[in-house]
Amino acid sequence: MTRDRRKWPLYEVFIRGKRGLNHVHVGSLHAADDRMALTHARDLYTRRNEGVSIWVVRSDAITASTPDEKDPFFAPSGDKVYRHPTFYDIPEDVPHI
Amino acid sequence: MSNVEVENDAQHHAQHHAQSGTGERRLQAHFDRTISHNQRIEPRDWMPEGYRKTLIRQIAQHAHSEIIGMQPEGEWITRAPSLRRKAILFAKVQDEAGHGLYLYSAAETLGADRADLTERLIEGRQKYSSIFNYPTLNFADVGVIGWFVDGAAICNQVPLCRSSYGPYARAMVRICKEESFHQRQGYELLMTMMRGTEAQRQMVQDAVDRWWWPSLMMFGPPDSESSHTVQSMAWRIKLHTNDELRQRFVDMTVPQAEKLGVVLPDPQLRWNNERGHHDFSTPDWSELKRVIDGDGPCNAQRMARRRAAHEEGAWVREAAGAYAAKQAAHEAGKKRQEGPAG
Numbered sequence A: 001m002t003r004d005r006r007k008w009p010l011y012e013v014f015i016r017g018k019r020g021l022n023h024v025h026v027g028s029l030h031a032a033d034d035r036m037a038l039t040h041a042r043d044l045y046t047r048r049n050e051g052v053s054i055w056v057v058r059s060d061a062i063t064a065s066t067p068d069e070k071d072p073f074f075a076p077s078g079d080k081v082y083r084h085p086t087f088y089d090i091p092e093d094v095p096h097i
Numbered sequence B: 001m002s003n004v005e006v007e008n009d010a011q012h013h014a015q016h017h018a019q020s021g022t023g024e025r026r027l028q029a030h031f032d033r034t035i036s037h038n039q040r041i042e043p044r045d046w047m048p049e050g051y052r053k054t055l056i057r058q059i060a061q062h063a064h065s066e067i068i069g070m071q072p073e074g075e076w077i078t079r080a081p082s083l084r085r086k087a088i089l090f091a092k093v094q095d096e097a098g099h100g101l102y103l104y105s106a107a108e109t110l111g112a113d114r115a116d117l118t119e120r121l122i123e124g125r126q127k128y129s130s131i132f133n134y135p136t137l138n139f140a141d142v143g144v145i146g147w148f149v150d151g152a153a154i155c156n157q158v159p160l161c162r163s164s165y166g167p168y169a170r171a172m173v174r175i176c177k178e179e180s181f182h183q184r185q186g187y188e189l190l191m192t193m194m195r196g197t198e199a200q201r202q203m204v205q206d207a208v209d210r211w212w213w214p215s216l217m218m219f220g221p222p223d224s225e226s227s228h229t230v231q232s233m234a235w236r237i238k239l240h241t242n243d244e245l246r247q248r249f250v251d252m253t254v255p256q257a258e259k260l261g262v263v264l265p266d267p268q269l270r271w272n273n274e275r276g277h278h279d280f281s282t283p284d285w286s287e288l289k290r291v292i293d294g295d296g297p298c299n300a301q302r303m304a305r306r307r308a309a310h311e312e313g314a315w316v317r318e319a320a321g322a323y324a325a326k327q328a329a330h331e332a333g334k335k336r337q338e339g340p341a342g
């Protein structure tokens, strides 16, 4: 009875709330194809002008990092404090820096 | 892309780590710490099986309630007294469909399958809120549902915006923004009727009398009989007990009823200065139990309607699937003709 529906892939939906902002992930939906995913995303996630642009992408096309915060994946940025402006001591009386 | 939710990965991740007992213990400690620091659990994090299962059941039940909840009011769309009321009711019922879909989407991040959840609802293996098994007898019911039922939903859902599971909390934020319109349109509808004829005022009072007790029951059985509360509160997927939320609803609604000019059907209802809350009578819990067990006034009708909608939509789903397959084949054929790129 529902086998047909199981074939509809899952899509992740990203919305640009207004000009000047990034697209942000808002949720997911099922659709038969890309175009249907886009119209469903419009009906589901922008009923009150929440967006000016929508991206949909099939969930199985996304590659993601593992979530654990201790994961060595993020280690390269963990020990590079010199990438932050607060790493540098500048005398108080130097203006505009 | 940190909050992209891809199902199943979490399980792989968990299996991989849980191979050794110490691994499992470390993961559990990390999970507990995340919750106690009031941080969110995200889909690909390790989580105890009980947490995952309980959440799937809770979110699915919530999603089913939104979907079944379209029916009592949906019946009145074609009979709305004006184009204005019809447009408003249409938008409201459409929102409820949206709420159901946000929640199914959240359940899927835990590894649930959407078609499977629909099947469970249709086969009666998962429940939905008892309130939607009561009939809507006239248009005043539409107003009272917005005021009471959506009001109760707000009491329930606002705290859940801080629930420990990220996708659930985010769905709740989206839903709560929309519920405020639902409650206000209902109250405004009732205010309009109260300014009308004596007969209209009686319709409002009659609807209030019928919906008051079922609305109080929406919060579930009393704390003394609520079995899952302690664990769910420790997991922060429930933030207040049923009785606390019920009390909050009563306190919120009493002054609104006074302003509207209706009487809430409870002679024991009065302000208790010591407690700083209203005292009220105990709802008839045997009625709640009956309705939950399938013996409410409209259980059979709601289920039959949901099943019919699903079956009558089968050809649409099939046609869309066939169209998508044909388009994909067409695209593939075009690419072959163009030959290898570059």
Ligand SMILES: [Fe+2]
Pocket (backbone or CB within 6 Å): B066, B095, B096, B099, B153, B175, B179
């Ligand atoms: Fe809702």
Ligand SMILES: [Fe+2]
Pocket (backbone or CB within 6 Å): B096, B150, B153, B178, B179, B182
């Ligand atoms: Fe609502």
